[in-house]
Amino acid sequence: MKKVGVAILGLGVVGGGTYKILTEHSQFYKKNHGLEIVVESVLERNKERALSLGIEESKIAGSIAEICSNPEVDIIVEVMGGVEPAKSYVLAALNAGKSVVTSNKELYCKYSHELEKTAKKNHCGLFYEASCVGGVPVIRALTDNLQGNVIKSMLGIINGTTNYILTKMANAGASYVEVLEEAKKLGYAEANPSADVDGYDAVYKLSILSSLAFHTKVPYTEIYREGISEISSVDIAYGKQLGYVIKLLAIGKNTEKGIEVRVHPAFIKVEHPLASVNDSFNAVYLTGDSVEDVMLYGRGAGAKPTGSAIVGDIIYCATHPNFVYSPFENTEKADPATKFIKNFESAYYLRIVAADKAGVLSKVTSILGKYGISMAQVIQAKEGAEGAVPLVIITHETYENSINKAVADINSASEIAKVAAVIRVV
Amino acid sequence: MKKVGVAILGLGVVGGGTYKILTEHSQFYKKNHGLEIVVESVLERNKERALSLGIEESKIAGSIAEICSNPEVDIIVEVMGGVEPAKSYVLAALNAGKSVVTSNKELYCKYSHELEKTAKKNHCGLFYEASCVGGVPVIRALTDNLQGNVIKSMLGIINGTTNYILTKMANAGASYVEVLEEAKKLGYAEANPSADVDGYDAVYKLSILSSLAFHTKVPYTEIYREGISEISSVDIAYGKQLGYVIKLLAIGKNTEKGIEVRVHPAFIKVEHPLASVNDSFNAVYLTGDSVEDVMLYGRGAGAKPTGSAIVGDIIYCATHPNFVYSPFENTEKADPATKFIKNFESAYYLRIVAADKAGVLSKVTSILGKYGISMAQVIQAKEGAEGAVPLVIITHETYENSINKAVADINSASEIAKVAAVIRVV
Numbered sequence: 001m002k003k004v005g006v007a008i009l010g011l012g013v014v015g016g017g018t019y020k021i022l023t024e025h026s027q028f029y030k031k032n033h034g035l036e037i038v039v040e041s042v043l044e045r046n047k048e049r050a051l052s053l054g055i056e057e058s059k060i061a062g063s064i065a066e067i068c069s070n071p072e073v074d075i076i077v078e079v080m081g082g083v084e085p086a087k088s089y090v091l092a093a094l095n096a097g098k099s100v101v102t103s104n105k106e107l108y109c110k111y112s113h114e115l116e117k118t119a120k121k122n123h124c125g126l127f128y129e130a131s132c133v134g135g136v137p138v139i140r141a142l143t144d145n146l147q148g149n150v151i152k153s154m155l156g157i158i159n160g161t162t163n164y165i166l167t168k169m170a171n172a173g174a175s176y177v178e179v180l181e182e183a184k185k186l187g188y189a190e191a192n193p194s195a196d197v198d199g200y201d202a203v204y205k206l207s208i209l210s211s212l213a214f215h216t217k218v219p220y221t222e223i224y225r226e227g228i229s230e231i232s233s234v235d236i237a238y239g240k241q242l243g244y245v246i247k248l249l250a251i252g253k254n255t256e257k258g259i260e261v262r263v264h265p266a267f268i269k270v271e272h273p274l275a276s277v278n279d280s281f282n283a284v285y286l287t288g289d290s291v292e293d294v295m296l297y298g299r300g301a302g303a304k305p306t307g308s309a310i311v312g313d314i315i316y317c318a319t320h321p322n323f324v325y326s327p328f329e330n331t332e333k334a335d336p337a338t339k340f341i342k343n344f345e346s347a348y349y350l351r352i353v354a355a356d357k358a359g360v361l362s363k364v365t366s367i368l369g370k371y372g373i374s375m376a377q378v379i380q381a382k383e384g385a386e387g388a389v390p391l392v393i394i395t396h397e398t399y400e401n402s403i404n405k406a407v408a409d410i411n412s413a414s415e416i417a418k419v420a421a422v423i424r425v426v
Numbered sequence: 427m428k429k430v431g432v433a434i435l436g437l438g439v440v441g442g443g444t445y446k447i448l449t450e451h452s453q454f455y456k457k458n459h460g461l462e463i464v465v466e467s468v469l470e471r472n473k474e475r476a477l478s479l480g481i482e483e484s485k486i487a488g489s490i491a492e493i494c495s496n497p498e499v500d501i502i503v504e505v506m507g508g509v510e511p512a513k514s515y516v517l518a519a520l521n522a523g524k525s526v527v528t529s530n531k532e533l534y535c536k537y538s539h540e541l542e543k544t545a546k547k548n549h550c551g552l553f554y555e556a557s558c559v560g561g562v563p564v565i566r567a568l569t570d571n572l573q574g575n576v577i578k579s580m581l582g583i584i585n586g587t588t589n590y591i592l593t594k595m596a597n598a599g600a601s602y603v604e605v606l607e608e609a610k611k612l613g614y615a616e617a618n619p620s621a622d623v624d625g626y627d628a629v630y631k632l633s634i635l636s637s638l639a640f641h642t643k644v645p646y647t648e649i650y651r652e653g654i655s656e657i658s659s660v661d662i663a664y665g666k667q668l669g670y671v672i673k674l675l676a677i678g679k680n681t682e683k684g685i686e687v688r689v690h691p692a693f694i695k696v697e698h699p700l701a702s703v704n705d706s707f708n709a710v711y712l713t714g715d716s717v718e719d720v721m722l723y724g725r726g727a728g729a730k731p732t733g734s735a736i737v738g739d740i741i742y743c744a745t746h747p748n749f750v751y752s753p754f755e756n757t758e759k760a761d762p763a764t765k766f767i768k769n770f771e772s773a774y775y776l777r778i779v780a781a782d783k784a785g786v787l788s789k790v791t792s793i794l795g796k797y798g799i800s801m802a803q804v805i806q807a808k809e810g811a812e813g814a815v816p817l818v819i820i821t822h823e824t825y826e827n828s829i830n831k832a833v834a835d836i837n838s839a840s841e842i843a844k845v846a847a848v849i850r851v852v
Contacts, residue, residue, distance in 0.1 A: 140563075312572060
């Protein structure tokens with residue numbers, strides 16, 4: 001029986017979940033993995049929280065230094081979130097020769113280079129499956145299963161809060177603000193929901209995943225970002241009529257022209273497997289040149305699903321003691337040879353509200369035509385309030401720059417009131 | 427740059443696909459993995475096939491012994507299928523100190539114990555991701571990601587041929603025989619389709635997957651098996667009306683009563699993620715006590731998707747040279763303490779054809795009631811040919827033995843013609 005000492009930094013949702021999984025499965029891991037996994041120490045300012053989980057007071061450490069110098073600790077689990085003090089603690093752990101398992105997407109996305117270098121120098125394991133998409137095995141799929149492929153594209157629903165909100169808006173026809181308030185009450189959204197609803201969380205994860213998929217560091221600063229707060233239930237309803245579902249998508253593409261990375265709301269065809277990924281479920285849809293299409297689906301967050309990924313990493317680390325290989329080493333910055341495409345190609349959904357009906361469609365068509373944009377689907381709805389006429393268009397593929405120019409032209413044409421919504425279509 | 431010599435045993439669909447992936451990505455693996463992967467030798471009786479792939483004549487080996495004694499070969503890929511001579515060749519490879527990557531589900535399912543023991547004795551790697559569900563990363567998900575979970579259940583669509591046939595039957599309203607013939611022409615079904623349509627292929631895979639999931643050897647002989655040849659388009663249509671889709675499901679459950687493993691056609695609710703897995707796509711839906719629900723979806727067969735899994739294993743093997751850990755070691759037989767449940771619980775779809783209408787429903791209800799079976803949904807259809815009245819019932823959960831007895835009683839009741847179809851409902 002091999003004894004494995006674990007320390008947990010932070011007993012929030014994920015830290016608490018991890019502690020519970022480890023203690024409840026103690027006999028199971030002995031029997032099936034030959035591992036006696038013992039939580040030897042925790043770092044948590046809120047002593048009551050630690051005690052309420054059943055952790056003995058003697059195991060509550062006073063400092064990271066105390067944990068790093070504890071010879072009983074082999075693996076340090078960092079589930080604090082944020083950059084500091086998590087970064088200093090992880091570096092201290094690695095420099096003390098402890099392997100690290102982390103769920104910290106912001107830290108890993110921003111400082112992977114430094115963390116990996118330090119782990120390598122100290123011959124320690126550094127595992128981060130829990131940083132992206134909770135219990136869904138996507139990191140290891142990229143590093144240990146699909147590494148023989150040139151990955152062409154990645155489409156992900158990788159934020160549970162926004163998927164919950166968009167699903168509820170679609171099902172209930174409710175507004176963003178209403179559903180967000182409900183989500184806060186139910187604990188699906190934070191009091192300050194910006195990290196989720198504005199897309200930052202998805203951007204960090206996409207940076208990590210696309211770096212692995214495309215074998216080149218994709219800094220999060222290169223990722224186009226747009227949140228869901230402008231999405232209205234009117235557009236969700238028109239989209240449905242046209243055969244589309246709205247999702248906050250994390251998109252990575254690797255083409256001959258370069259790498260394209262973006263997080264924004266998008267309409268996706270109702271038949272696409274991602275369209276059925278609802279509520280707080282997440283999924284990543286990958287296309288490789290050999291494997292073709294693969295989708296990995298499950299709970300992207302939560303105490304136990306994320307804890308499952310952490311415990312998976314702990315067992316992997318404990319049973320692969322000579323782990324030194326990393327299939328992709330993040331550099332500090334993007335390879336100078338990598339081109340990031342900003343003027344990407346997409347189809348677009350446009351909802352235009354016109355002051356009166358006569359000639360609007362032909363005027364709009366003419367402006368779109370000026371920029372080489374053609375229409376794939378059109379709905380000219382019945383008159384709205386005060387004679388306003390909604391005109392809904394889905395374009396064929398065009399360029400981001402072209403649509404922006406066309407929208408500006410439509411908005412400045414006096415006979416057309418305004419473009420009320422522009423949503424990309426995948 | 428580390429040089430890795432590979433030998434491929436068998437240049438059929440998968441062997442040929444693997445060879446193409448390795449040669450086409452040669453520079454990619456050098457750049458991204460620091461590996462110079464060279465196919466040093468092949469074993470293939472059909473010399474023309476080898477030459478047509480561009481393999482030099484000098485690399486076509488005359489025997490397995492020649493490959494085993496070739497010092498340039500590090501990893502032997504076995505993609506011949508079947509038990510012999512594959513088994514002897516794999517054992518010879520391992521005993522010669524070569525690591526083995528195999529896609530052979532029948533071999534692995536039947537002789538995992540002997541192969542694993544031999545690999546361990548010789549300190550060789552033994553990898554079999556390609557044996558189950560092609561390019562979908564399900565083996566490594568079980569061994570390296572979800573191993574912290576007690577896996578409660580597994581539902582899989584793990585045979586592409588049958589899923590293609592059932593999807594076409596549902597979409598076209600065509601008969602099994604018609605679609606099977608079409609599938610043969612298109613290369614989706616073998617000339618002798620029994621291994622697929624009778625469920626043997628799915629049984630082998632379920633044996634491998636459920637052994638890993640439940641941490642105990644699940645011999646394929648313990649798996650209940652029923653193929654799709656009796657499925658009629660009439661039942662598919664009634665199922666649709668009731669909100670169900672038919673799939674050949676591989677089911678593994680781990681309950682307090684024991685382990686339940688079965689492969690048979692089943693109706694599944696149209697809202698279930700597996701219901702949308704169509705054509706030759708495969709998926710495995712796992713439920714763990716921590717991770718909750720996870721679905722892994724993709725191409726379960728084919729030259730390049732299966733080749734992707736093989737190449738993933740080759741790269742993993744080459745970059746993890748100290749690989750000795752196997753999270754689950756198959757024993758030769760099932761643990762004597764393991765109980766396999768044969769009289770499993772399920773809901774059932776029954777289509778009954780009655781000679782006349784009067785009193786049939788109450789008679790059927792009374793027989794079902796005798797065995798404690800209650801009805802969840804009923805369709806009493808319009809009269810069919812020659813006054814026959816189709817009566818379609820979906821029961822609540824009951825036992826396999828109970829439904830069998832009830833069906834026998836219904837069939838022996840003179841006023842009811844016969845039970846025309848019994849299909850389990852998941």
